[in-house]
Amino acid sequence: MDEREFDDFYTASFQRITGQVYAMIANRDEAQECVQEAFVRAWAHRRKLERAEHPEAWVRTTAYRLAVSRWRRTQRGRRPTDRAVGPTLEAAAPSEAHVALVAALKQLPEAQRQALVLHHIADLPVHDVAREVGVPEGTIKARLSRGRAALAALLADEEGLSHA
Amino acid sequence: MPDPLDELDNFSAPGLTMTPLPAAEVRRRGTRMRRRNTALATVGAVAAVALVATPIALAASGTGDAGGTPDPAETPTATAVTWVTTIPPDFPLTSGLPETNGHDGSPVEARAGYEPQAVDVCDGEGWTPAETTDVQQATYTGESEGGQERTLALYPSERAAGLAMQSQTAQVQACVIASEGEGRSAEVISSDDDTLVYADHMSDAGDMFVHRVVRVGNALLLDSTYAMGGGDPDVVQQTADLLEEKSGGTVDAMCVFSADPC
Numbered sequence: 001m002d003e004r005e006f007d008d009f010y011t012a013s014f015q016r017i018t019g020q021v022y023a024m025i026a027n028r029d030e031a032q033e034c035v036q037e038a039f040v041r042a043w044a045h046r047r048k049l050e051r052a053e054h055p056e057a058w059v060r061t062t063a064y065r066l067a068v069s070r071w072r073r074t075q076r077g078r079r080p081t082d083r084a085v086g087p088t089l090e091a092a093a094p095s096e097a098h099v100a101l102v103a104a105l106k107q108l109p110e111a112q113r114q115a116l117v118l119h120h121i122a123d124l125p126v127h128d129v130a131r132e133v134g135v136p137e138g139t140i141k142a143r144l145s146r147g148r149a150a151l152a153a154l155l156a157d158e159e160g161l162s163h164a
Numbered sequence: 165m166p167d168p169l170d171e172l173d174n175f176s177a178p179g180l181t182m183t184p185l186p187a188a189e190v191r192r193r194g195t196r197m198r199r200r201n202t203a204l205a206t207v208g209a210v211a212a213v214a215l216v217a218t219p220i221a222l223a224a225s226g227t228g229d230a231g232g233t234p235d236p237a238e239t240p241t242a243t244a245v246t247w248v249t250t251i252p253p254d255f256p257l258t259s260g261l262p263e264t265n266g267h268d269g270s271p272v273e274a275r276a277g278y279e280p281q282a283v284d285v286c287d288g289e290g291w292t293p294a295e296t297t298d299v300q301q302a303t304y305t306g307e308s309e310g311g312q313e314r315t316l317a318l319y320p321s322e323r324a325a326g327l328a329m330q331s332q333t334a335q336v337q338a339c340v341i342a343s344e345g346e347g348r349s350a351e352v353i354s355s356d357d358d359t360l361v362y363a364d365h366m367s368d369a370g371d372m373f374v375h376r377v378v379r380v381g382n383a384l385l386l387d388s389t390y391a392m393g394g395g396d397p398d399v400v401q402q403t404a405d406l407l408e409e410k411s412g413g414t415v416d417a418m419c420v421f422s423a424d425p426c
Contacts, residue, residue: 135396
């Protein structure tokens with residue numbers, strides 16, 4: 001991958017990947033930082049990236065792992081609290097439905113949230129989600145099924161409360 | 165409220181202020197990272213060579229821990245300590261492990277020597293018993309596949325054990341860099357001067373070995389377990405936590421190898 005190819009790849013996919021990682025970790029600033037760092041690593045390992053079947057998946061997985069590592073450091077108290085996962089800055093007011101969806105996603109178990117994001121937001125087929133997450137397809141199907149049901153229930157509760 | 169699946173399928177991140185670095189800056193940082201990684205990998209190799217070469221050089225010059233010019237890094241206490249270099253017969257190496265193997269019901273016992281059970285992601289990543297004075301290993305085999313192994317290794321001095329720890333950490337960190345983005349990859353879960361916890365992800369199917377190395381005085385304890393679900397960070401962390409919990413009794417007993425023995 002030469003400089004121009006990398007620049008095109010970066011420009012075309014940065015925002016999309018950041019949105020997907022944001023949906024997984026529910027923190028926009030953290031998502032943006034991790035995706036940025038993942039692209040730095042992508043260039044550092046560009047020969048590896050050339051061999052990757054799905055470069056975008058490589059960057060997304062790396063960014064997600066970075067976010068998880070940051071979370072671990074936070075949990076262990078080694079990281080200043082101002083860089084911990086927490087409330088994020090909103091540059092423009094999102095819709096009520098969007099806020100409810102992000103809040104509901106955040107309440108799901110991490111594995112279910114990751115499966116839903118990769119399948120529905122990143123638009124990956126089940127076998128690609130399984131490959132990216134590193135678990136059997138059946139596990140992903142189960143996580144999707146449970147995640148959808150839980151998400152619907154959470155959003156229904158939210159709607160009931162807002163109408164009450 | 166719209167259908168949640170429609171919402172998911174049309175998800176976007178409104179209000180997300182995208183101020184990404186210019187692509188040229190990303191490349192510049194990536195190039196700098198590659199140079200740093202190359203340097204780190206070299207340091208790992210040098211540390212491994214130094215671990216082997218130092219005792220040889222000391223032996224060739226007729227000096228050892230008891231003689232020669234004192235190492236400034238060696239603490240005053242360390243030079244005065246007589247390190248325990250043989251594992252006591254009653255040392256509880258199997259504490260926290262099942263009493264019998266799952267596949268044949270045979271007892272789980274400590275035995276002299278070391279035989280690696282785990283598979284490494286990178287050549288030279290795994291610990292080796294070079295320069296140890298005594299080694300014992302206990303291996304538990306599960307009913308179908310996998311299990312756990314625990315190894316206790318003693319070194320001539322605290323400094324030698326510290327060097328072995330540094331070398332192991334450097335080798336694993338070099339492997340993390342070399343295997344990033346690969347189907348088989350290494351991941352450091354936590355690391356400090358006396359503890360190293362890392363996972364070797366063996367495939368995209370989620371199978372992994374989780375390793376925990378702990379140093380107390382002139383002793384290293386190496387715990388490894390095989391587990392599935394390595395694609396889930398929570399499972400990796402839980403496996404590491406379980407490894408720590410199971411080895412608690414053994415680690416506590418390692419105080420006999422410290423500079424101020426219990």
